[in-house]
Amino acid sequence: MQSGELFNSETIFTDVxxxxxxxxxxxxxxxxxxxxxxxxxxxxxVPFGKNRVLTGIISKIHGTPPEKYKAKYIAExxxxxxxxxxxxxxxxxxxxDYYMCxxxxxxxxxxxxxxxxxxxxRIQLNPDFESEELLEDFExxxxxxxxxxxxxxxxxxxxxxxxxSVNKVIKKLIDKGAIxxxxxxKERYSPKKVKKLRLAAKYANQSAALALIxxxxxxxxxxxxxxxxxxxxxxxxxxxxxxxxxxxxxxKELSASSLKTLIKNEVLEEFEITVSRFEKYDADEMATxxxxxPQQNASDQIMExxxxxxxxxxxxxxxxxxxxxxxxxxxKVLSSGSQVLLMLPEIALTTQIVSxxxxxxxxKMGVYHSKFSDNERVEVYMGVLxxxxxxxxxxxxxxxxxxxxxxxVIADEEHxxxxxxxxxxxxYHARDVAIMLAHRQHAKVLLGSATPSFExxxxxxxxxxxxxxxxxxxxxxxxxxxxxIDMKEERKAERVNKGFSQSFLEALEANIKRKEQTIIFQxxxxxxxxxxxxxxxxxxxxxxxxxxxxxxMYENTLVCxxxxxxxxxxxxxxxxxxxxxxxxxxxTEKIEEDLQELFPEARILRMDLDTTRSKNAYQNIISxxxxxxxxxxxxxxxxxxGLDFDNVSLVAVFNADKMIYFPDFRAAERAFQMITQVSGxxxxxxxxxxxxxxxxxxxxxxxxxxxxxxxIGFYDKEIHEREGFNYPPFSRVISITTKxxxxxxxxxxxxxxxxxxxxxxxxxRVLGPEKALVERVRNxxxxxxxxxxxxxxxxxxxVKAYIAEQITEINTEKExxxxxxxxxxxxx
DNA sequence: AGCACGCCGACT
DNA sequence: GTCGGCGTGCTC
Numbered sequence: 001m002q003s004g005e006l007f008n009s010e011t012i013f014t015d016v017x018x019x020x021x022x023x024x025x026x027x028x029x030x031x032x033x034x035x036x037x038x039x040x041x042x043x044x045x046v047p048f049g050k051n052r053v054l055t056g057i058i059s060k061i062h063g064t065p066p067e068k069y070k071a072k073y074i075a076e077x078x079x080x081x082x083x084x085x086x087x088x089x090x091x092x093x094x095x096x097d098y099y100m101c102x103x104x105x106x107x108x109x110x111x112x113x114x115x116x117x118x119x120x121x122r123i124q125l126n127p128d129f130e131s132e133e134l135l136e137d138f139e140x141x142x143x144x145x146x147x148x149x150x151x152x153x154x155x156x157x158x159x160x161x162x163x164x165s166v167n168k169v170i171k172k173l174i175d176k177g178a179i180x181x182x183x184x185x186k187e188r189y190s191p192k193k194v195k196k197l198r199l200a201a202k203y204a205n206q207s208a209a210l211a212l213i214x215x216x217x218x219x220x221x222x223x224x225x226x227x228x229x230x231x232x233x234x235x236x237x238x239x240x241x242x243x244x245x246x247x248x249x250x251x252k253e254l255s256a257s258s259l260k261t262l263i264k265n266e267v268l269e270e271f272e273i274t275v276s277r278f279e280k281y282d283a284d285e286m287a288t289x290x291x292x293x294p295q296q297n298a299s300d301q302i303m304e305x306x307x308x309x310x311x312x313x314x315x316x317x318x319x320x321x322x323x324x325x326x327x328x329x330x331x332k333v334l335s336s337g338s339q340v341l342l343m344l345p346e347i348a349l350t351t352q353i354v355s356x357x358x359x360x361x362x363x364k365m366g367v368y369h370s371k372f373s374d375n376e377r378v379e380v381y382m383g384v385l386x387x388x389x390x391x392x393x394x395x396x397x398x399x400x401x402x403x404x405x406x407x408x409v410i411a412d413e414e415h416x417x418x419x420x421x422x423x424x425x426x427x428y429h430a431r432d433v434a435i436m437l438a439h440r441q442h443a444k445v446l447l448g449s450a451t452p453s454f455e456x457x458x459x460x461x462x463x464x465x466x467x468x469x470x471x472x473x474x475x476x477x478x479x480x481x482x483x484x485i486d487m488k489e490e491r492k493a494e495r496v497n498k499g500f501s502q503s504f505l506e507a508l509e510a511n512i513k514r515k516e517q518t519i520i521f522q523x524x525x526x527x528x529x530x531x532x533x534x535x536x537x538x539x540x541x542x543x544x545x546x547x548x549x550x551x552x553m554y555e556n557t558l559v560c561x562x563x564x565x566x567x568x569x570x571x572x573x574x575x576x577x578x579x580x581x582x583x584x585x586x587x588t589e590k591i592e593e594d595l596q597e598l599f600p601e602a603r604i605l606r607m608d609l610d611t612t613r614s615k616n617a618y619q620n621i622i623s624x625x626x627x628x629x630x631x632x633x634x635x636x637x638x639x640x641x642g643l644d645f646d647n648v649s650l651v652a653v654f655n656a657d658k659m660i661y662f663p664d665f666r667a668a669e670r671a672f673q674m675i676t677q678v679s680g681x682x683x684x685x686x687x688x689x690x691x692x693x694x695x696x697x698x699x700x701x702x703x704x705x706x707x708x709x710x711x712i713g714f715y716d717k718e719i720h721e722r723e724g725f726n727y728p729p730f731s732r733v734i735s736i737t738t739k740x741x742x743x744x745x746x747x748x749x750x751x752x753x754x755x756x757x758x759x760x761x762x763x764x765r766v767l768g769p770e771k772a773l774v775e776r777v778r779n780x781x782x783x784x785x786x787x788x789x790x791x792x793x794x795x796x797x798x799v800k801a802y803i804a805e806q807i808t809e810i811n812t813e814k815e816x817x818x819x820x821x822x823x824x825x826x827x828x
Numbered sequence: 829a830g831c832a833c834g835c836c837g838a839c840t
Numbered sequence: 841g842t843c844g845g846c847g848t849g850c851t852c
Contacts, residue, residue: 015852016852018851018852019829020829020830020851021829022829022850022851024851024852025852026851026852027852028852029852046852047852048830048851048852049830049831049832049850049851049852050831050832050850050851051831051832052830052831052851066852068852069852070852071852072852105829424829817847817848818847818848
């Protein structure tokens with residue numbers, strides 16, 4: 001039977017994944033001319049709702065028309081070949097099921113925005129419009145502009161309007177029939193083009209080219225250049241090489257005008273080629289690595305462990321040279337023909353590490369980072385799809401790239417919480433997704449950390465993961481000496497200046513004198529400076545959220561870190577009009593300022609969210625510091641990762657208590673990780689380093705273990721408490737947050753959910769409702785319910801389904817209709 | 829999530 | 841009387 005005929009006679013329907021948080025599948029009809037071209041995994045542009053146009057992915061092709069509605073037509077097919085693999089479609093569904101969201105949301109996260117189209121409403125003149133007399137004068141003027149420009153976006157039009165109400169004006173004009181609105185769809189990816197020059201076709205062989213040189217008699221410069229062009233090419237290769245052309249720079253000896261003449265006389269021709277946005281890596285600079293003996297041992301042990309286990313936890317202390325070991329393993333897997341993904345937390349994916357990897361893997365390697373432009377991300381995505389990149393180093397979302405043949409996934413700094421996406425959905429954990437995907441593709445997973453997460457270490461201890469430990473630092477590096485400063489004592493003895501203890505200041509001064517560098521770590525959590533009136537005690541609060549506004553000194557603004565609200569800092573108190581406004585609290589900026597005052601000569605750099613917004617800012621700060629002209633680097637989390645500075649011999653950690661006493665069962669684990677990681681910045685090579693820890697609670701046991709660098713001892717102690725309270729790793733935690741403008745509605749909805757869940761799961765498994773840490777965000781009151789589900793005892797799928805069901809149920813009740821429920825599976 | 833539709837308060 | 845606030849419902 002001719003299947004083509006059968007297909008021709010039937011209407012083709014497609015299920016399309018759309019970037020909307022709606023559980024149902026959307027069925028569209030393929031127009032006849034596309035019925036044989038649509039493929040699962042291809043992008044389509046479809047109409048959605050009244051005036052919207054969206055990019056979707058075909059997830060299924062079938063012949064069943066939907067029963068309850070009439071399917072709309074696919075507007076456009078964007079791809080001849082699918083851009084989403086069946087593997088990805090499977091993964092999207094898995095992530096959606098596990099993390100209780102919708103496959104369309106996962107798809108939206110997986111595709112770089114450059115691969116999606118956005119529609120923009122544009123207006124144009126209605127050709128049938130005749131009744132000008134209906135219009136006001138200013139409307140006639142607008143119409144003139146529209147006529148001139150043929151088509152305008154809303155933004156374009158607003159430039160011509162004094163008032164801000166563009167929508168209103170447009171609506172009026174539509175009602176009067178003067179203009180039409182249509183949706184323009186634009187693809188955002190544009191390939192990078194480079195202009196090149198080559199000989200015109202008729203000269204592209206040796207005899208013609210030589211004749212040309214004769215022709216140019218008298219025009220010495222031009223002759224020379226053409227000769228040089230030909231000179232580079234062996235006689236029989238002129239035509240072939242001419243295809244690729246040469247950069248303009250090659251012709252730089254010619255004046256601009258003679259070059260123009262050559263082009264005009266059709267001797268040379270200009271043409272464009274599409275190039276990669278990523279630099280070709282020069283093969284000469286390629287390097288290989290040699291492992292030290294302990295590194296080689298570790299690598300061998302990891303390989304041995306992989307023979308038994310799919311997942312291996314590699315516990316290597318800071319400075320043990322994990323990167324070299326990774327390179328060794330990656331190399332092995334790549335030469336077996338499989339793909340490799342190396343994941344790093346965003347703050348650790350630095351140019352330092354990228355260029356180190358590039359020296360080994362050259363342009364086989366793709367880099368996937370959020371600070372790359374849309375266009376660059378599209379190129380990496382397509383590069384993986386087409387097999388140009390066998391190896392990718394990337395951040396969290398790189399696990400969603402179109403891998404089909406993974407051999408190894410490495411999650412470095414596997415304990416980092418930034419592997420878990422918090423907002424918006426999908427709230428996935430890249431490490432856990434990696435383990436799932438690797439399992440499916442029969443790949444190995446290596447989790448690397450100096451301070452493993454309790455989850456992973458527990459799995460390893462229970463034989464679920466292999467475990468390899470390396471406790472020897474690379475080269476001559478030694479562990480730093482610790483100085484714990486009891487700030488309460490220091491205050492009593494009046495040995496504190498601007499929040500710095502006297503002994504730290506002395507050490508800092510000596511360090512500056514020795515021309516050695518210092519890193520100061522300031523935990524951001526709960527330690528942002530705010531503005532306070534000394535007269536009436538007014539504090540700048542966000543109007544929409546239950547938090548104080550953070551005072552950013554460098555641009556003198558008050559900013560809400562939850563909703564983004566921003567205002568210029570007032571000069572006088574808005575309540576009592578006093579001018580005694582003061583910045584309170586210790587932020588990185590404040591430390592920088594105070595230190596500068598104490599050490600006017602010192603060169604100080606600051607690295608935090610504010611100073612690293614632009615694409616290269618981060619790198620610039622690091623380079624500047626690495627070059628050694630800087631004495632002190634003050635920063636947040638981001639200075640704790642992936643940076644090796646040889647000349648750093650002093651590290652200070654302030655407000656360690658804030659981390660330790662944070663109201664969260666993981667607070668101690670976090671504090672241990674953080675302080676250990678930061679300490680690792682001190683004394684990388686021969687120089688022994690010193691770490692100062694300023695704290696109000698010097699006796700806390702976390703500090704004891706940090707000082708002894710005793711992760712295992714810390715784990716053994718802490719894990720008992722976890723077990724006692726049935727916290728992870730002994731259980732999984734699902735948090736459900738309710739959001740509503742009315743405090744008590746939000747509270748009651750959360751209470752109702754908690755009640756039904758307690759009935760279903762037993763009261764000991766359900767916590768809350770409790771108000772969220774920040775009770776109100778964007779004018780919505782937040783309440784949380786936590787569900788603790790012990791591992792291997794419950795049917796997770798059924799529990800999740802029940803939770804989802806109950807949320808839907810509560811949402812149908814009148815008073816809770818507009819309550820939003822946000823579910824976070826495996827909340828961290 | 830967006831986005832349009834629809835029903836009530838405070839302005840010309 | 842009108843503008844525009846945001847509650848409600850729907851999206852193939």
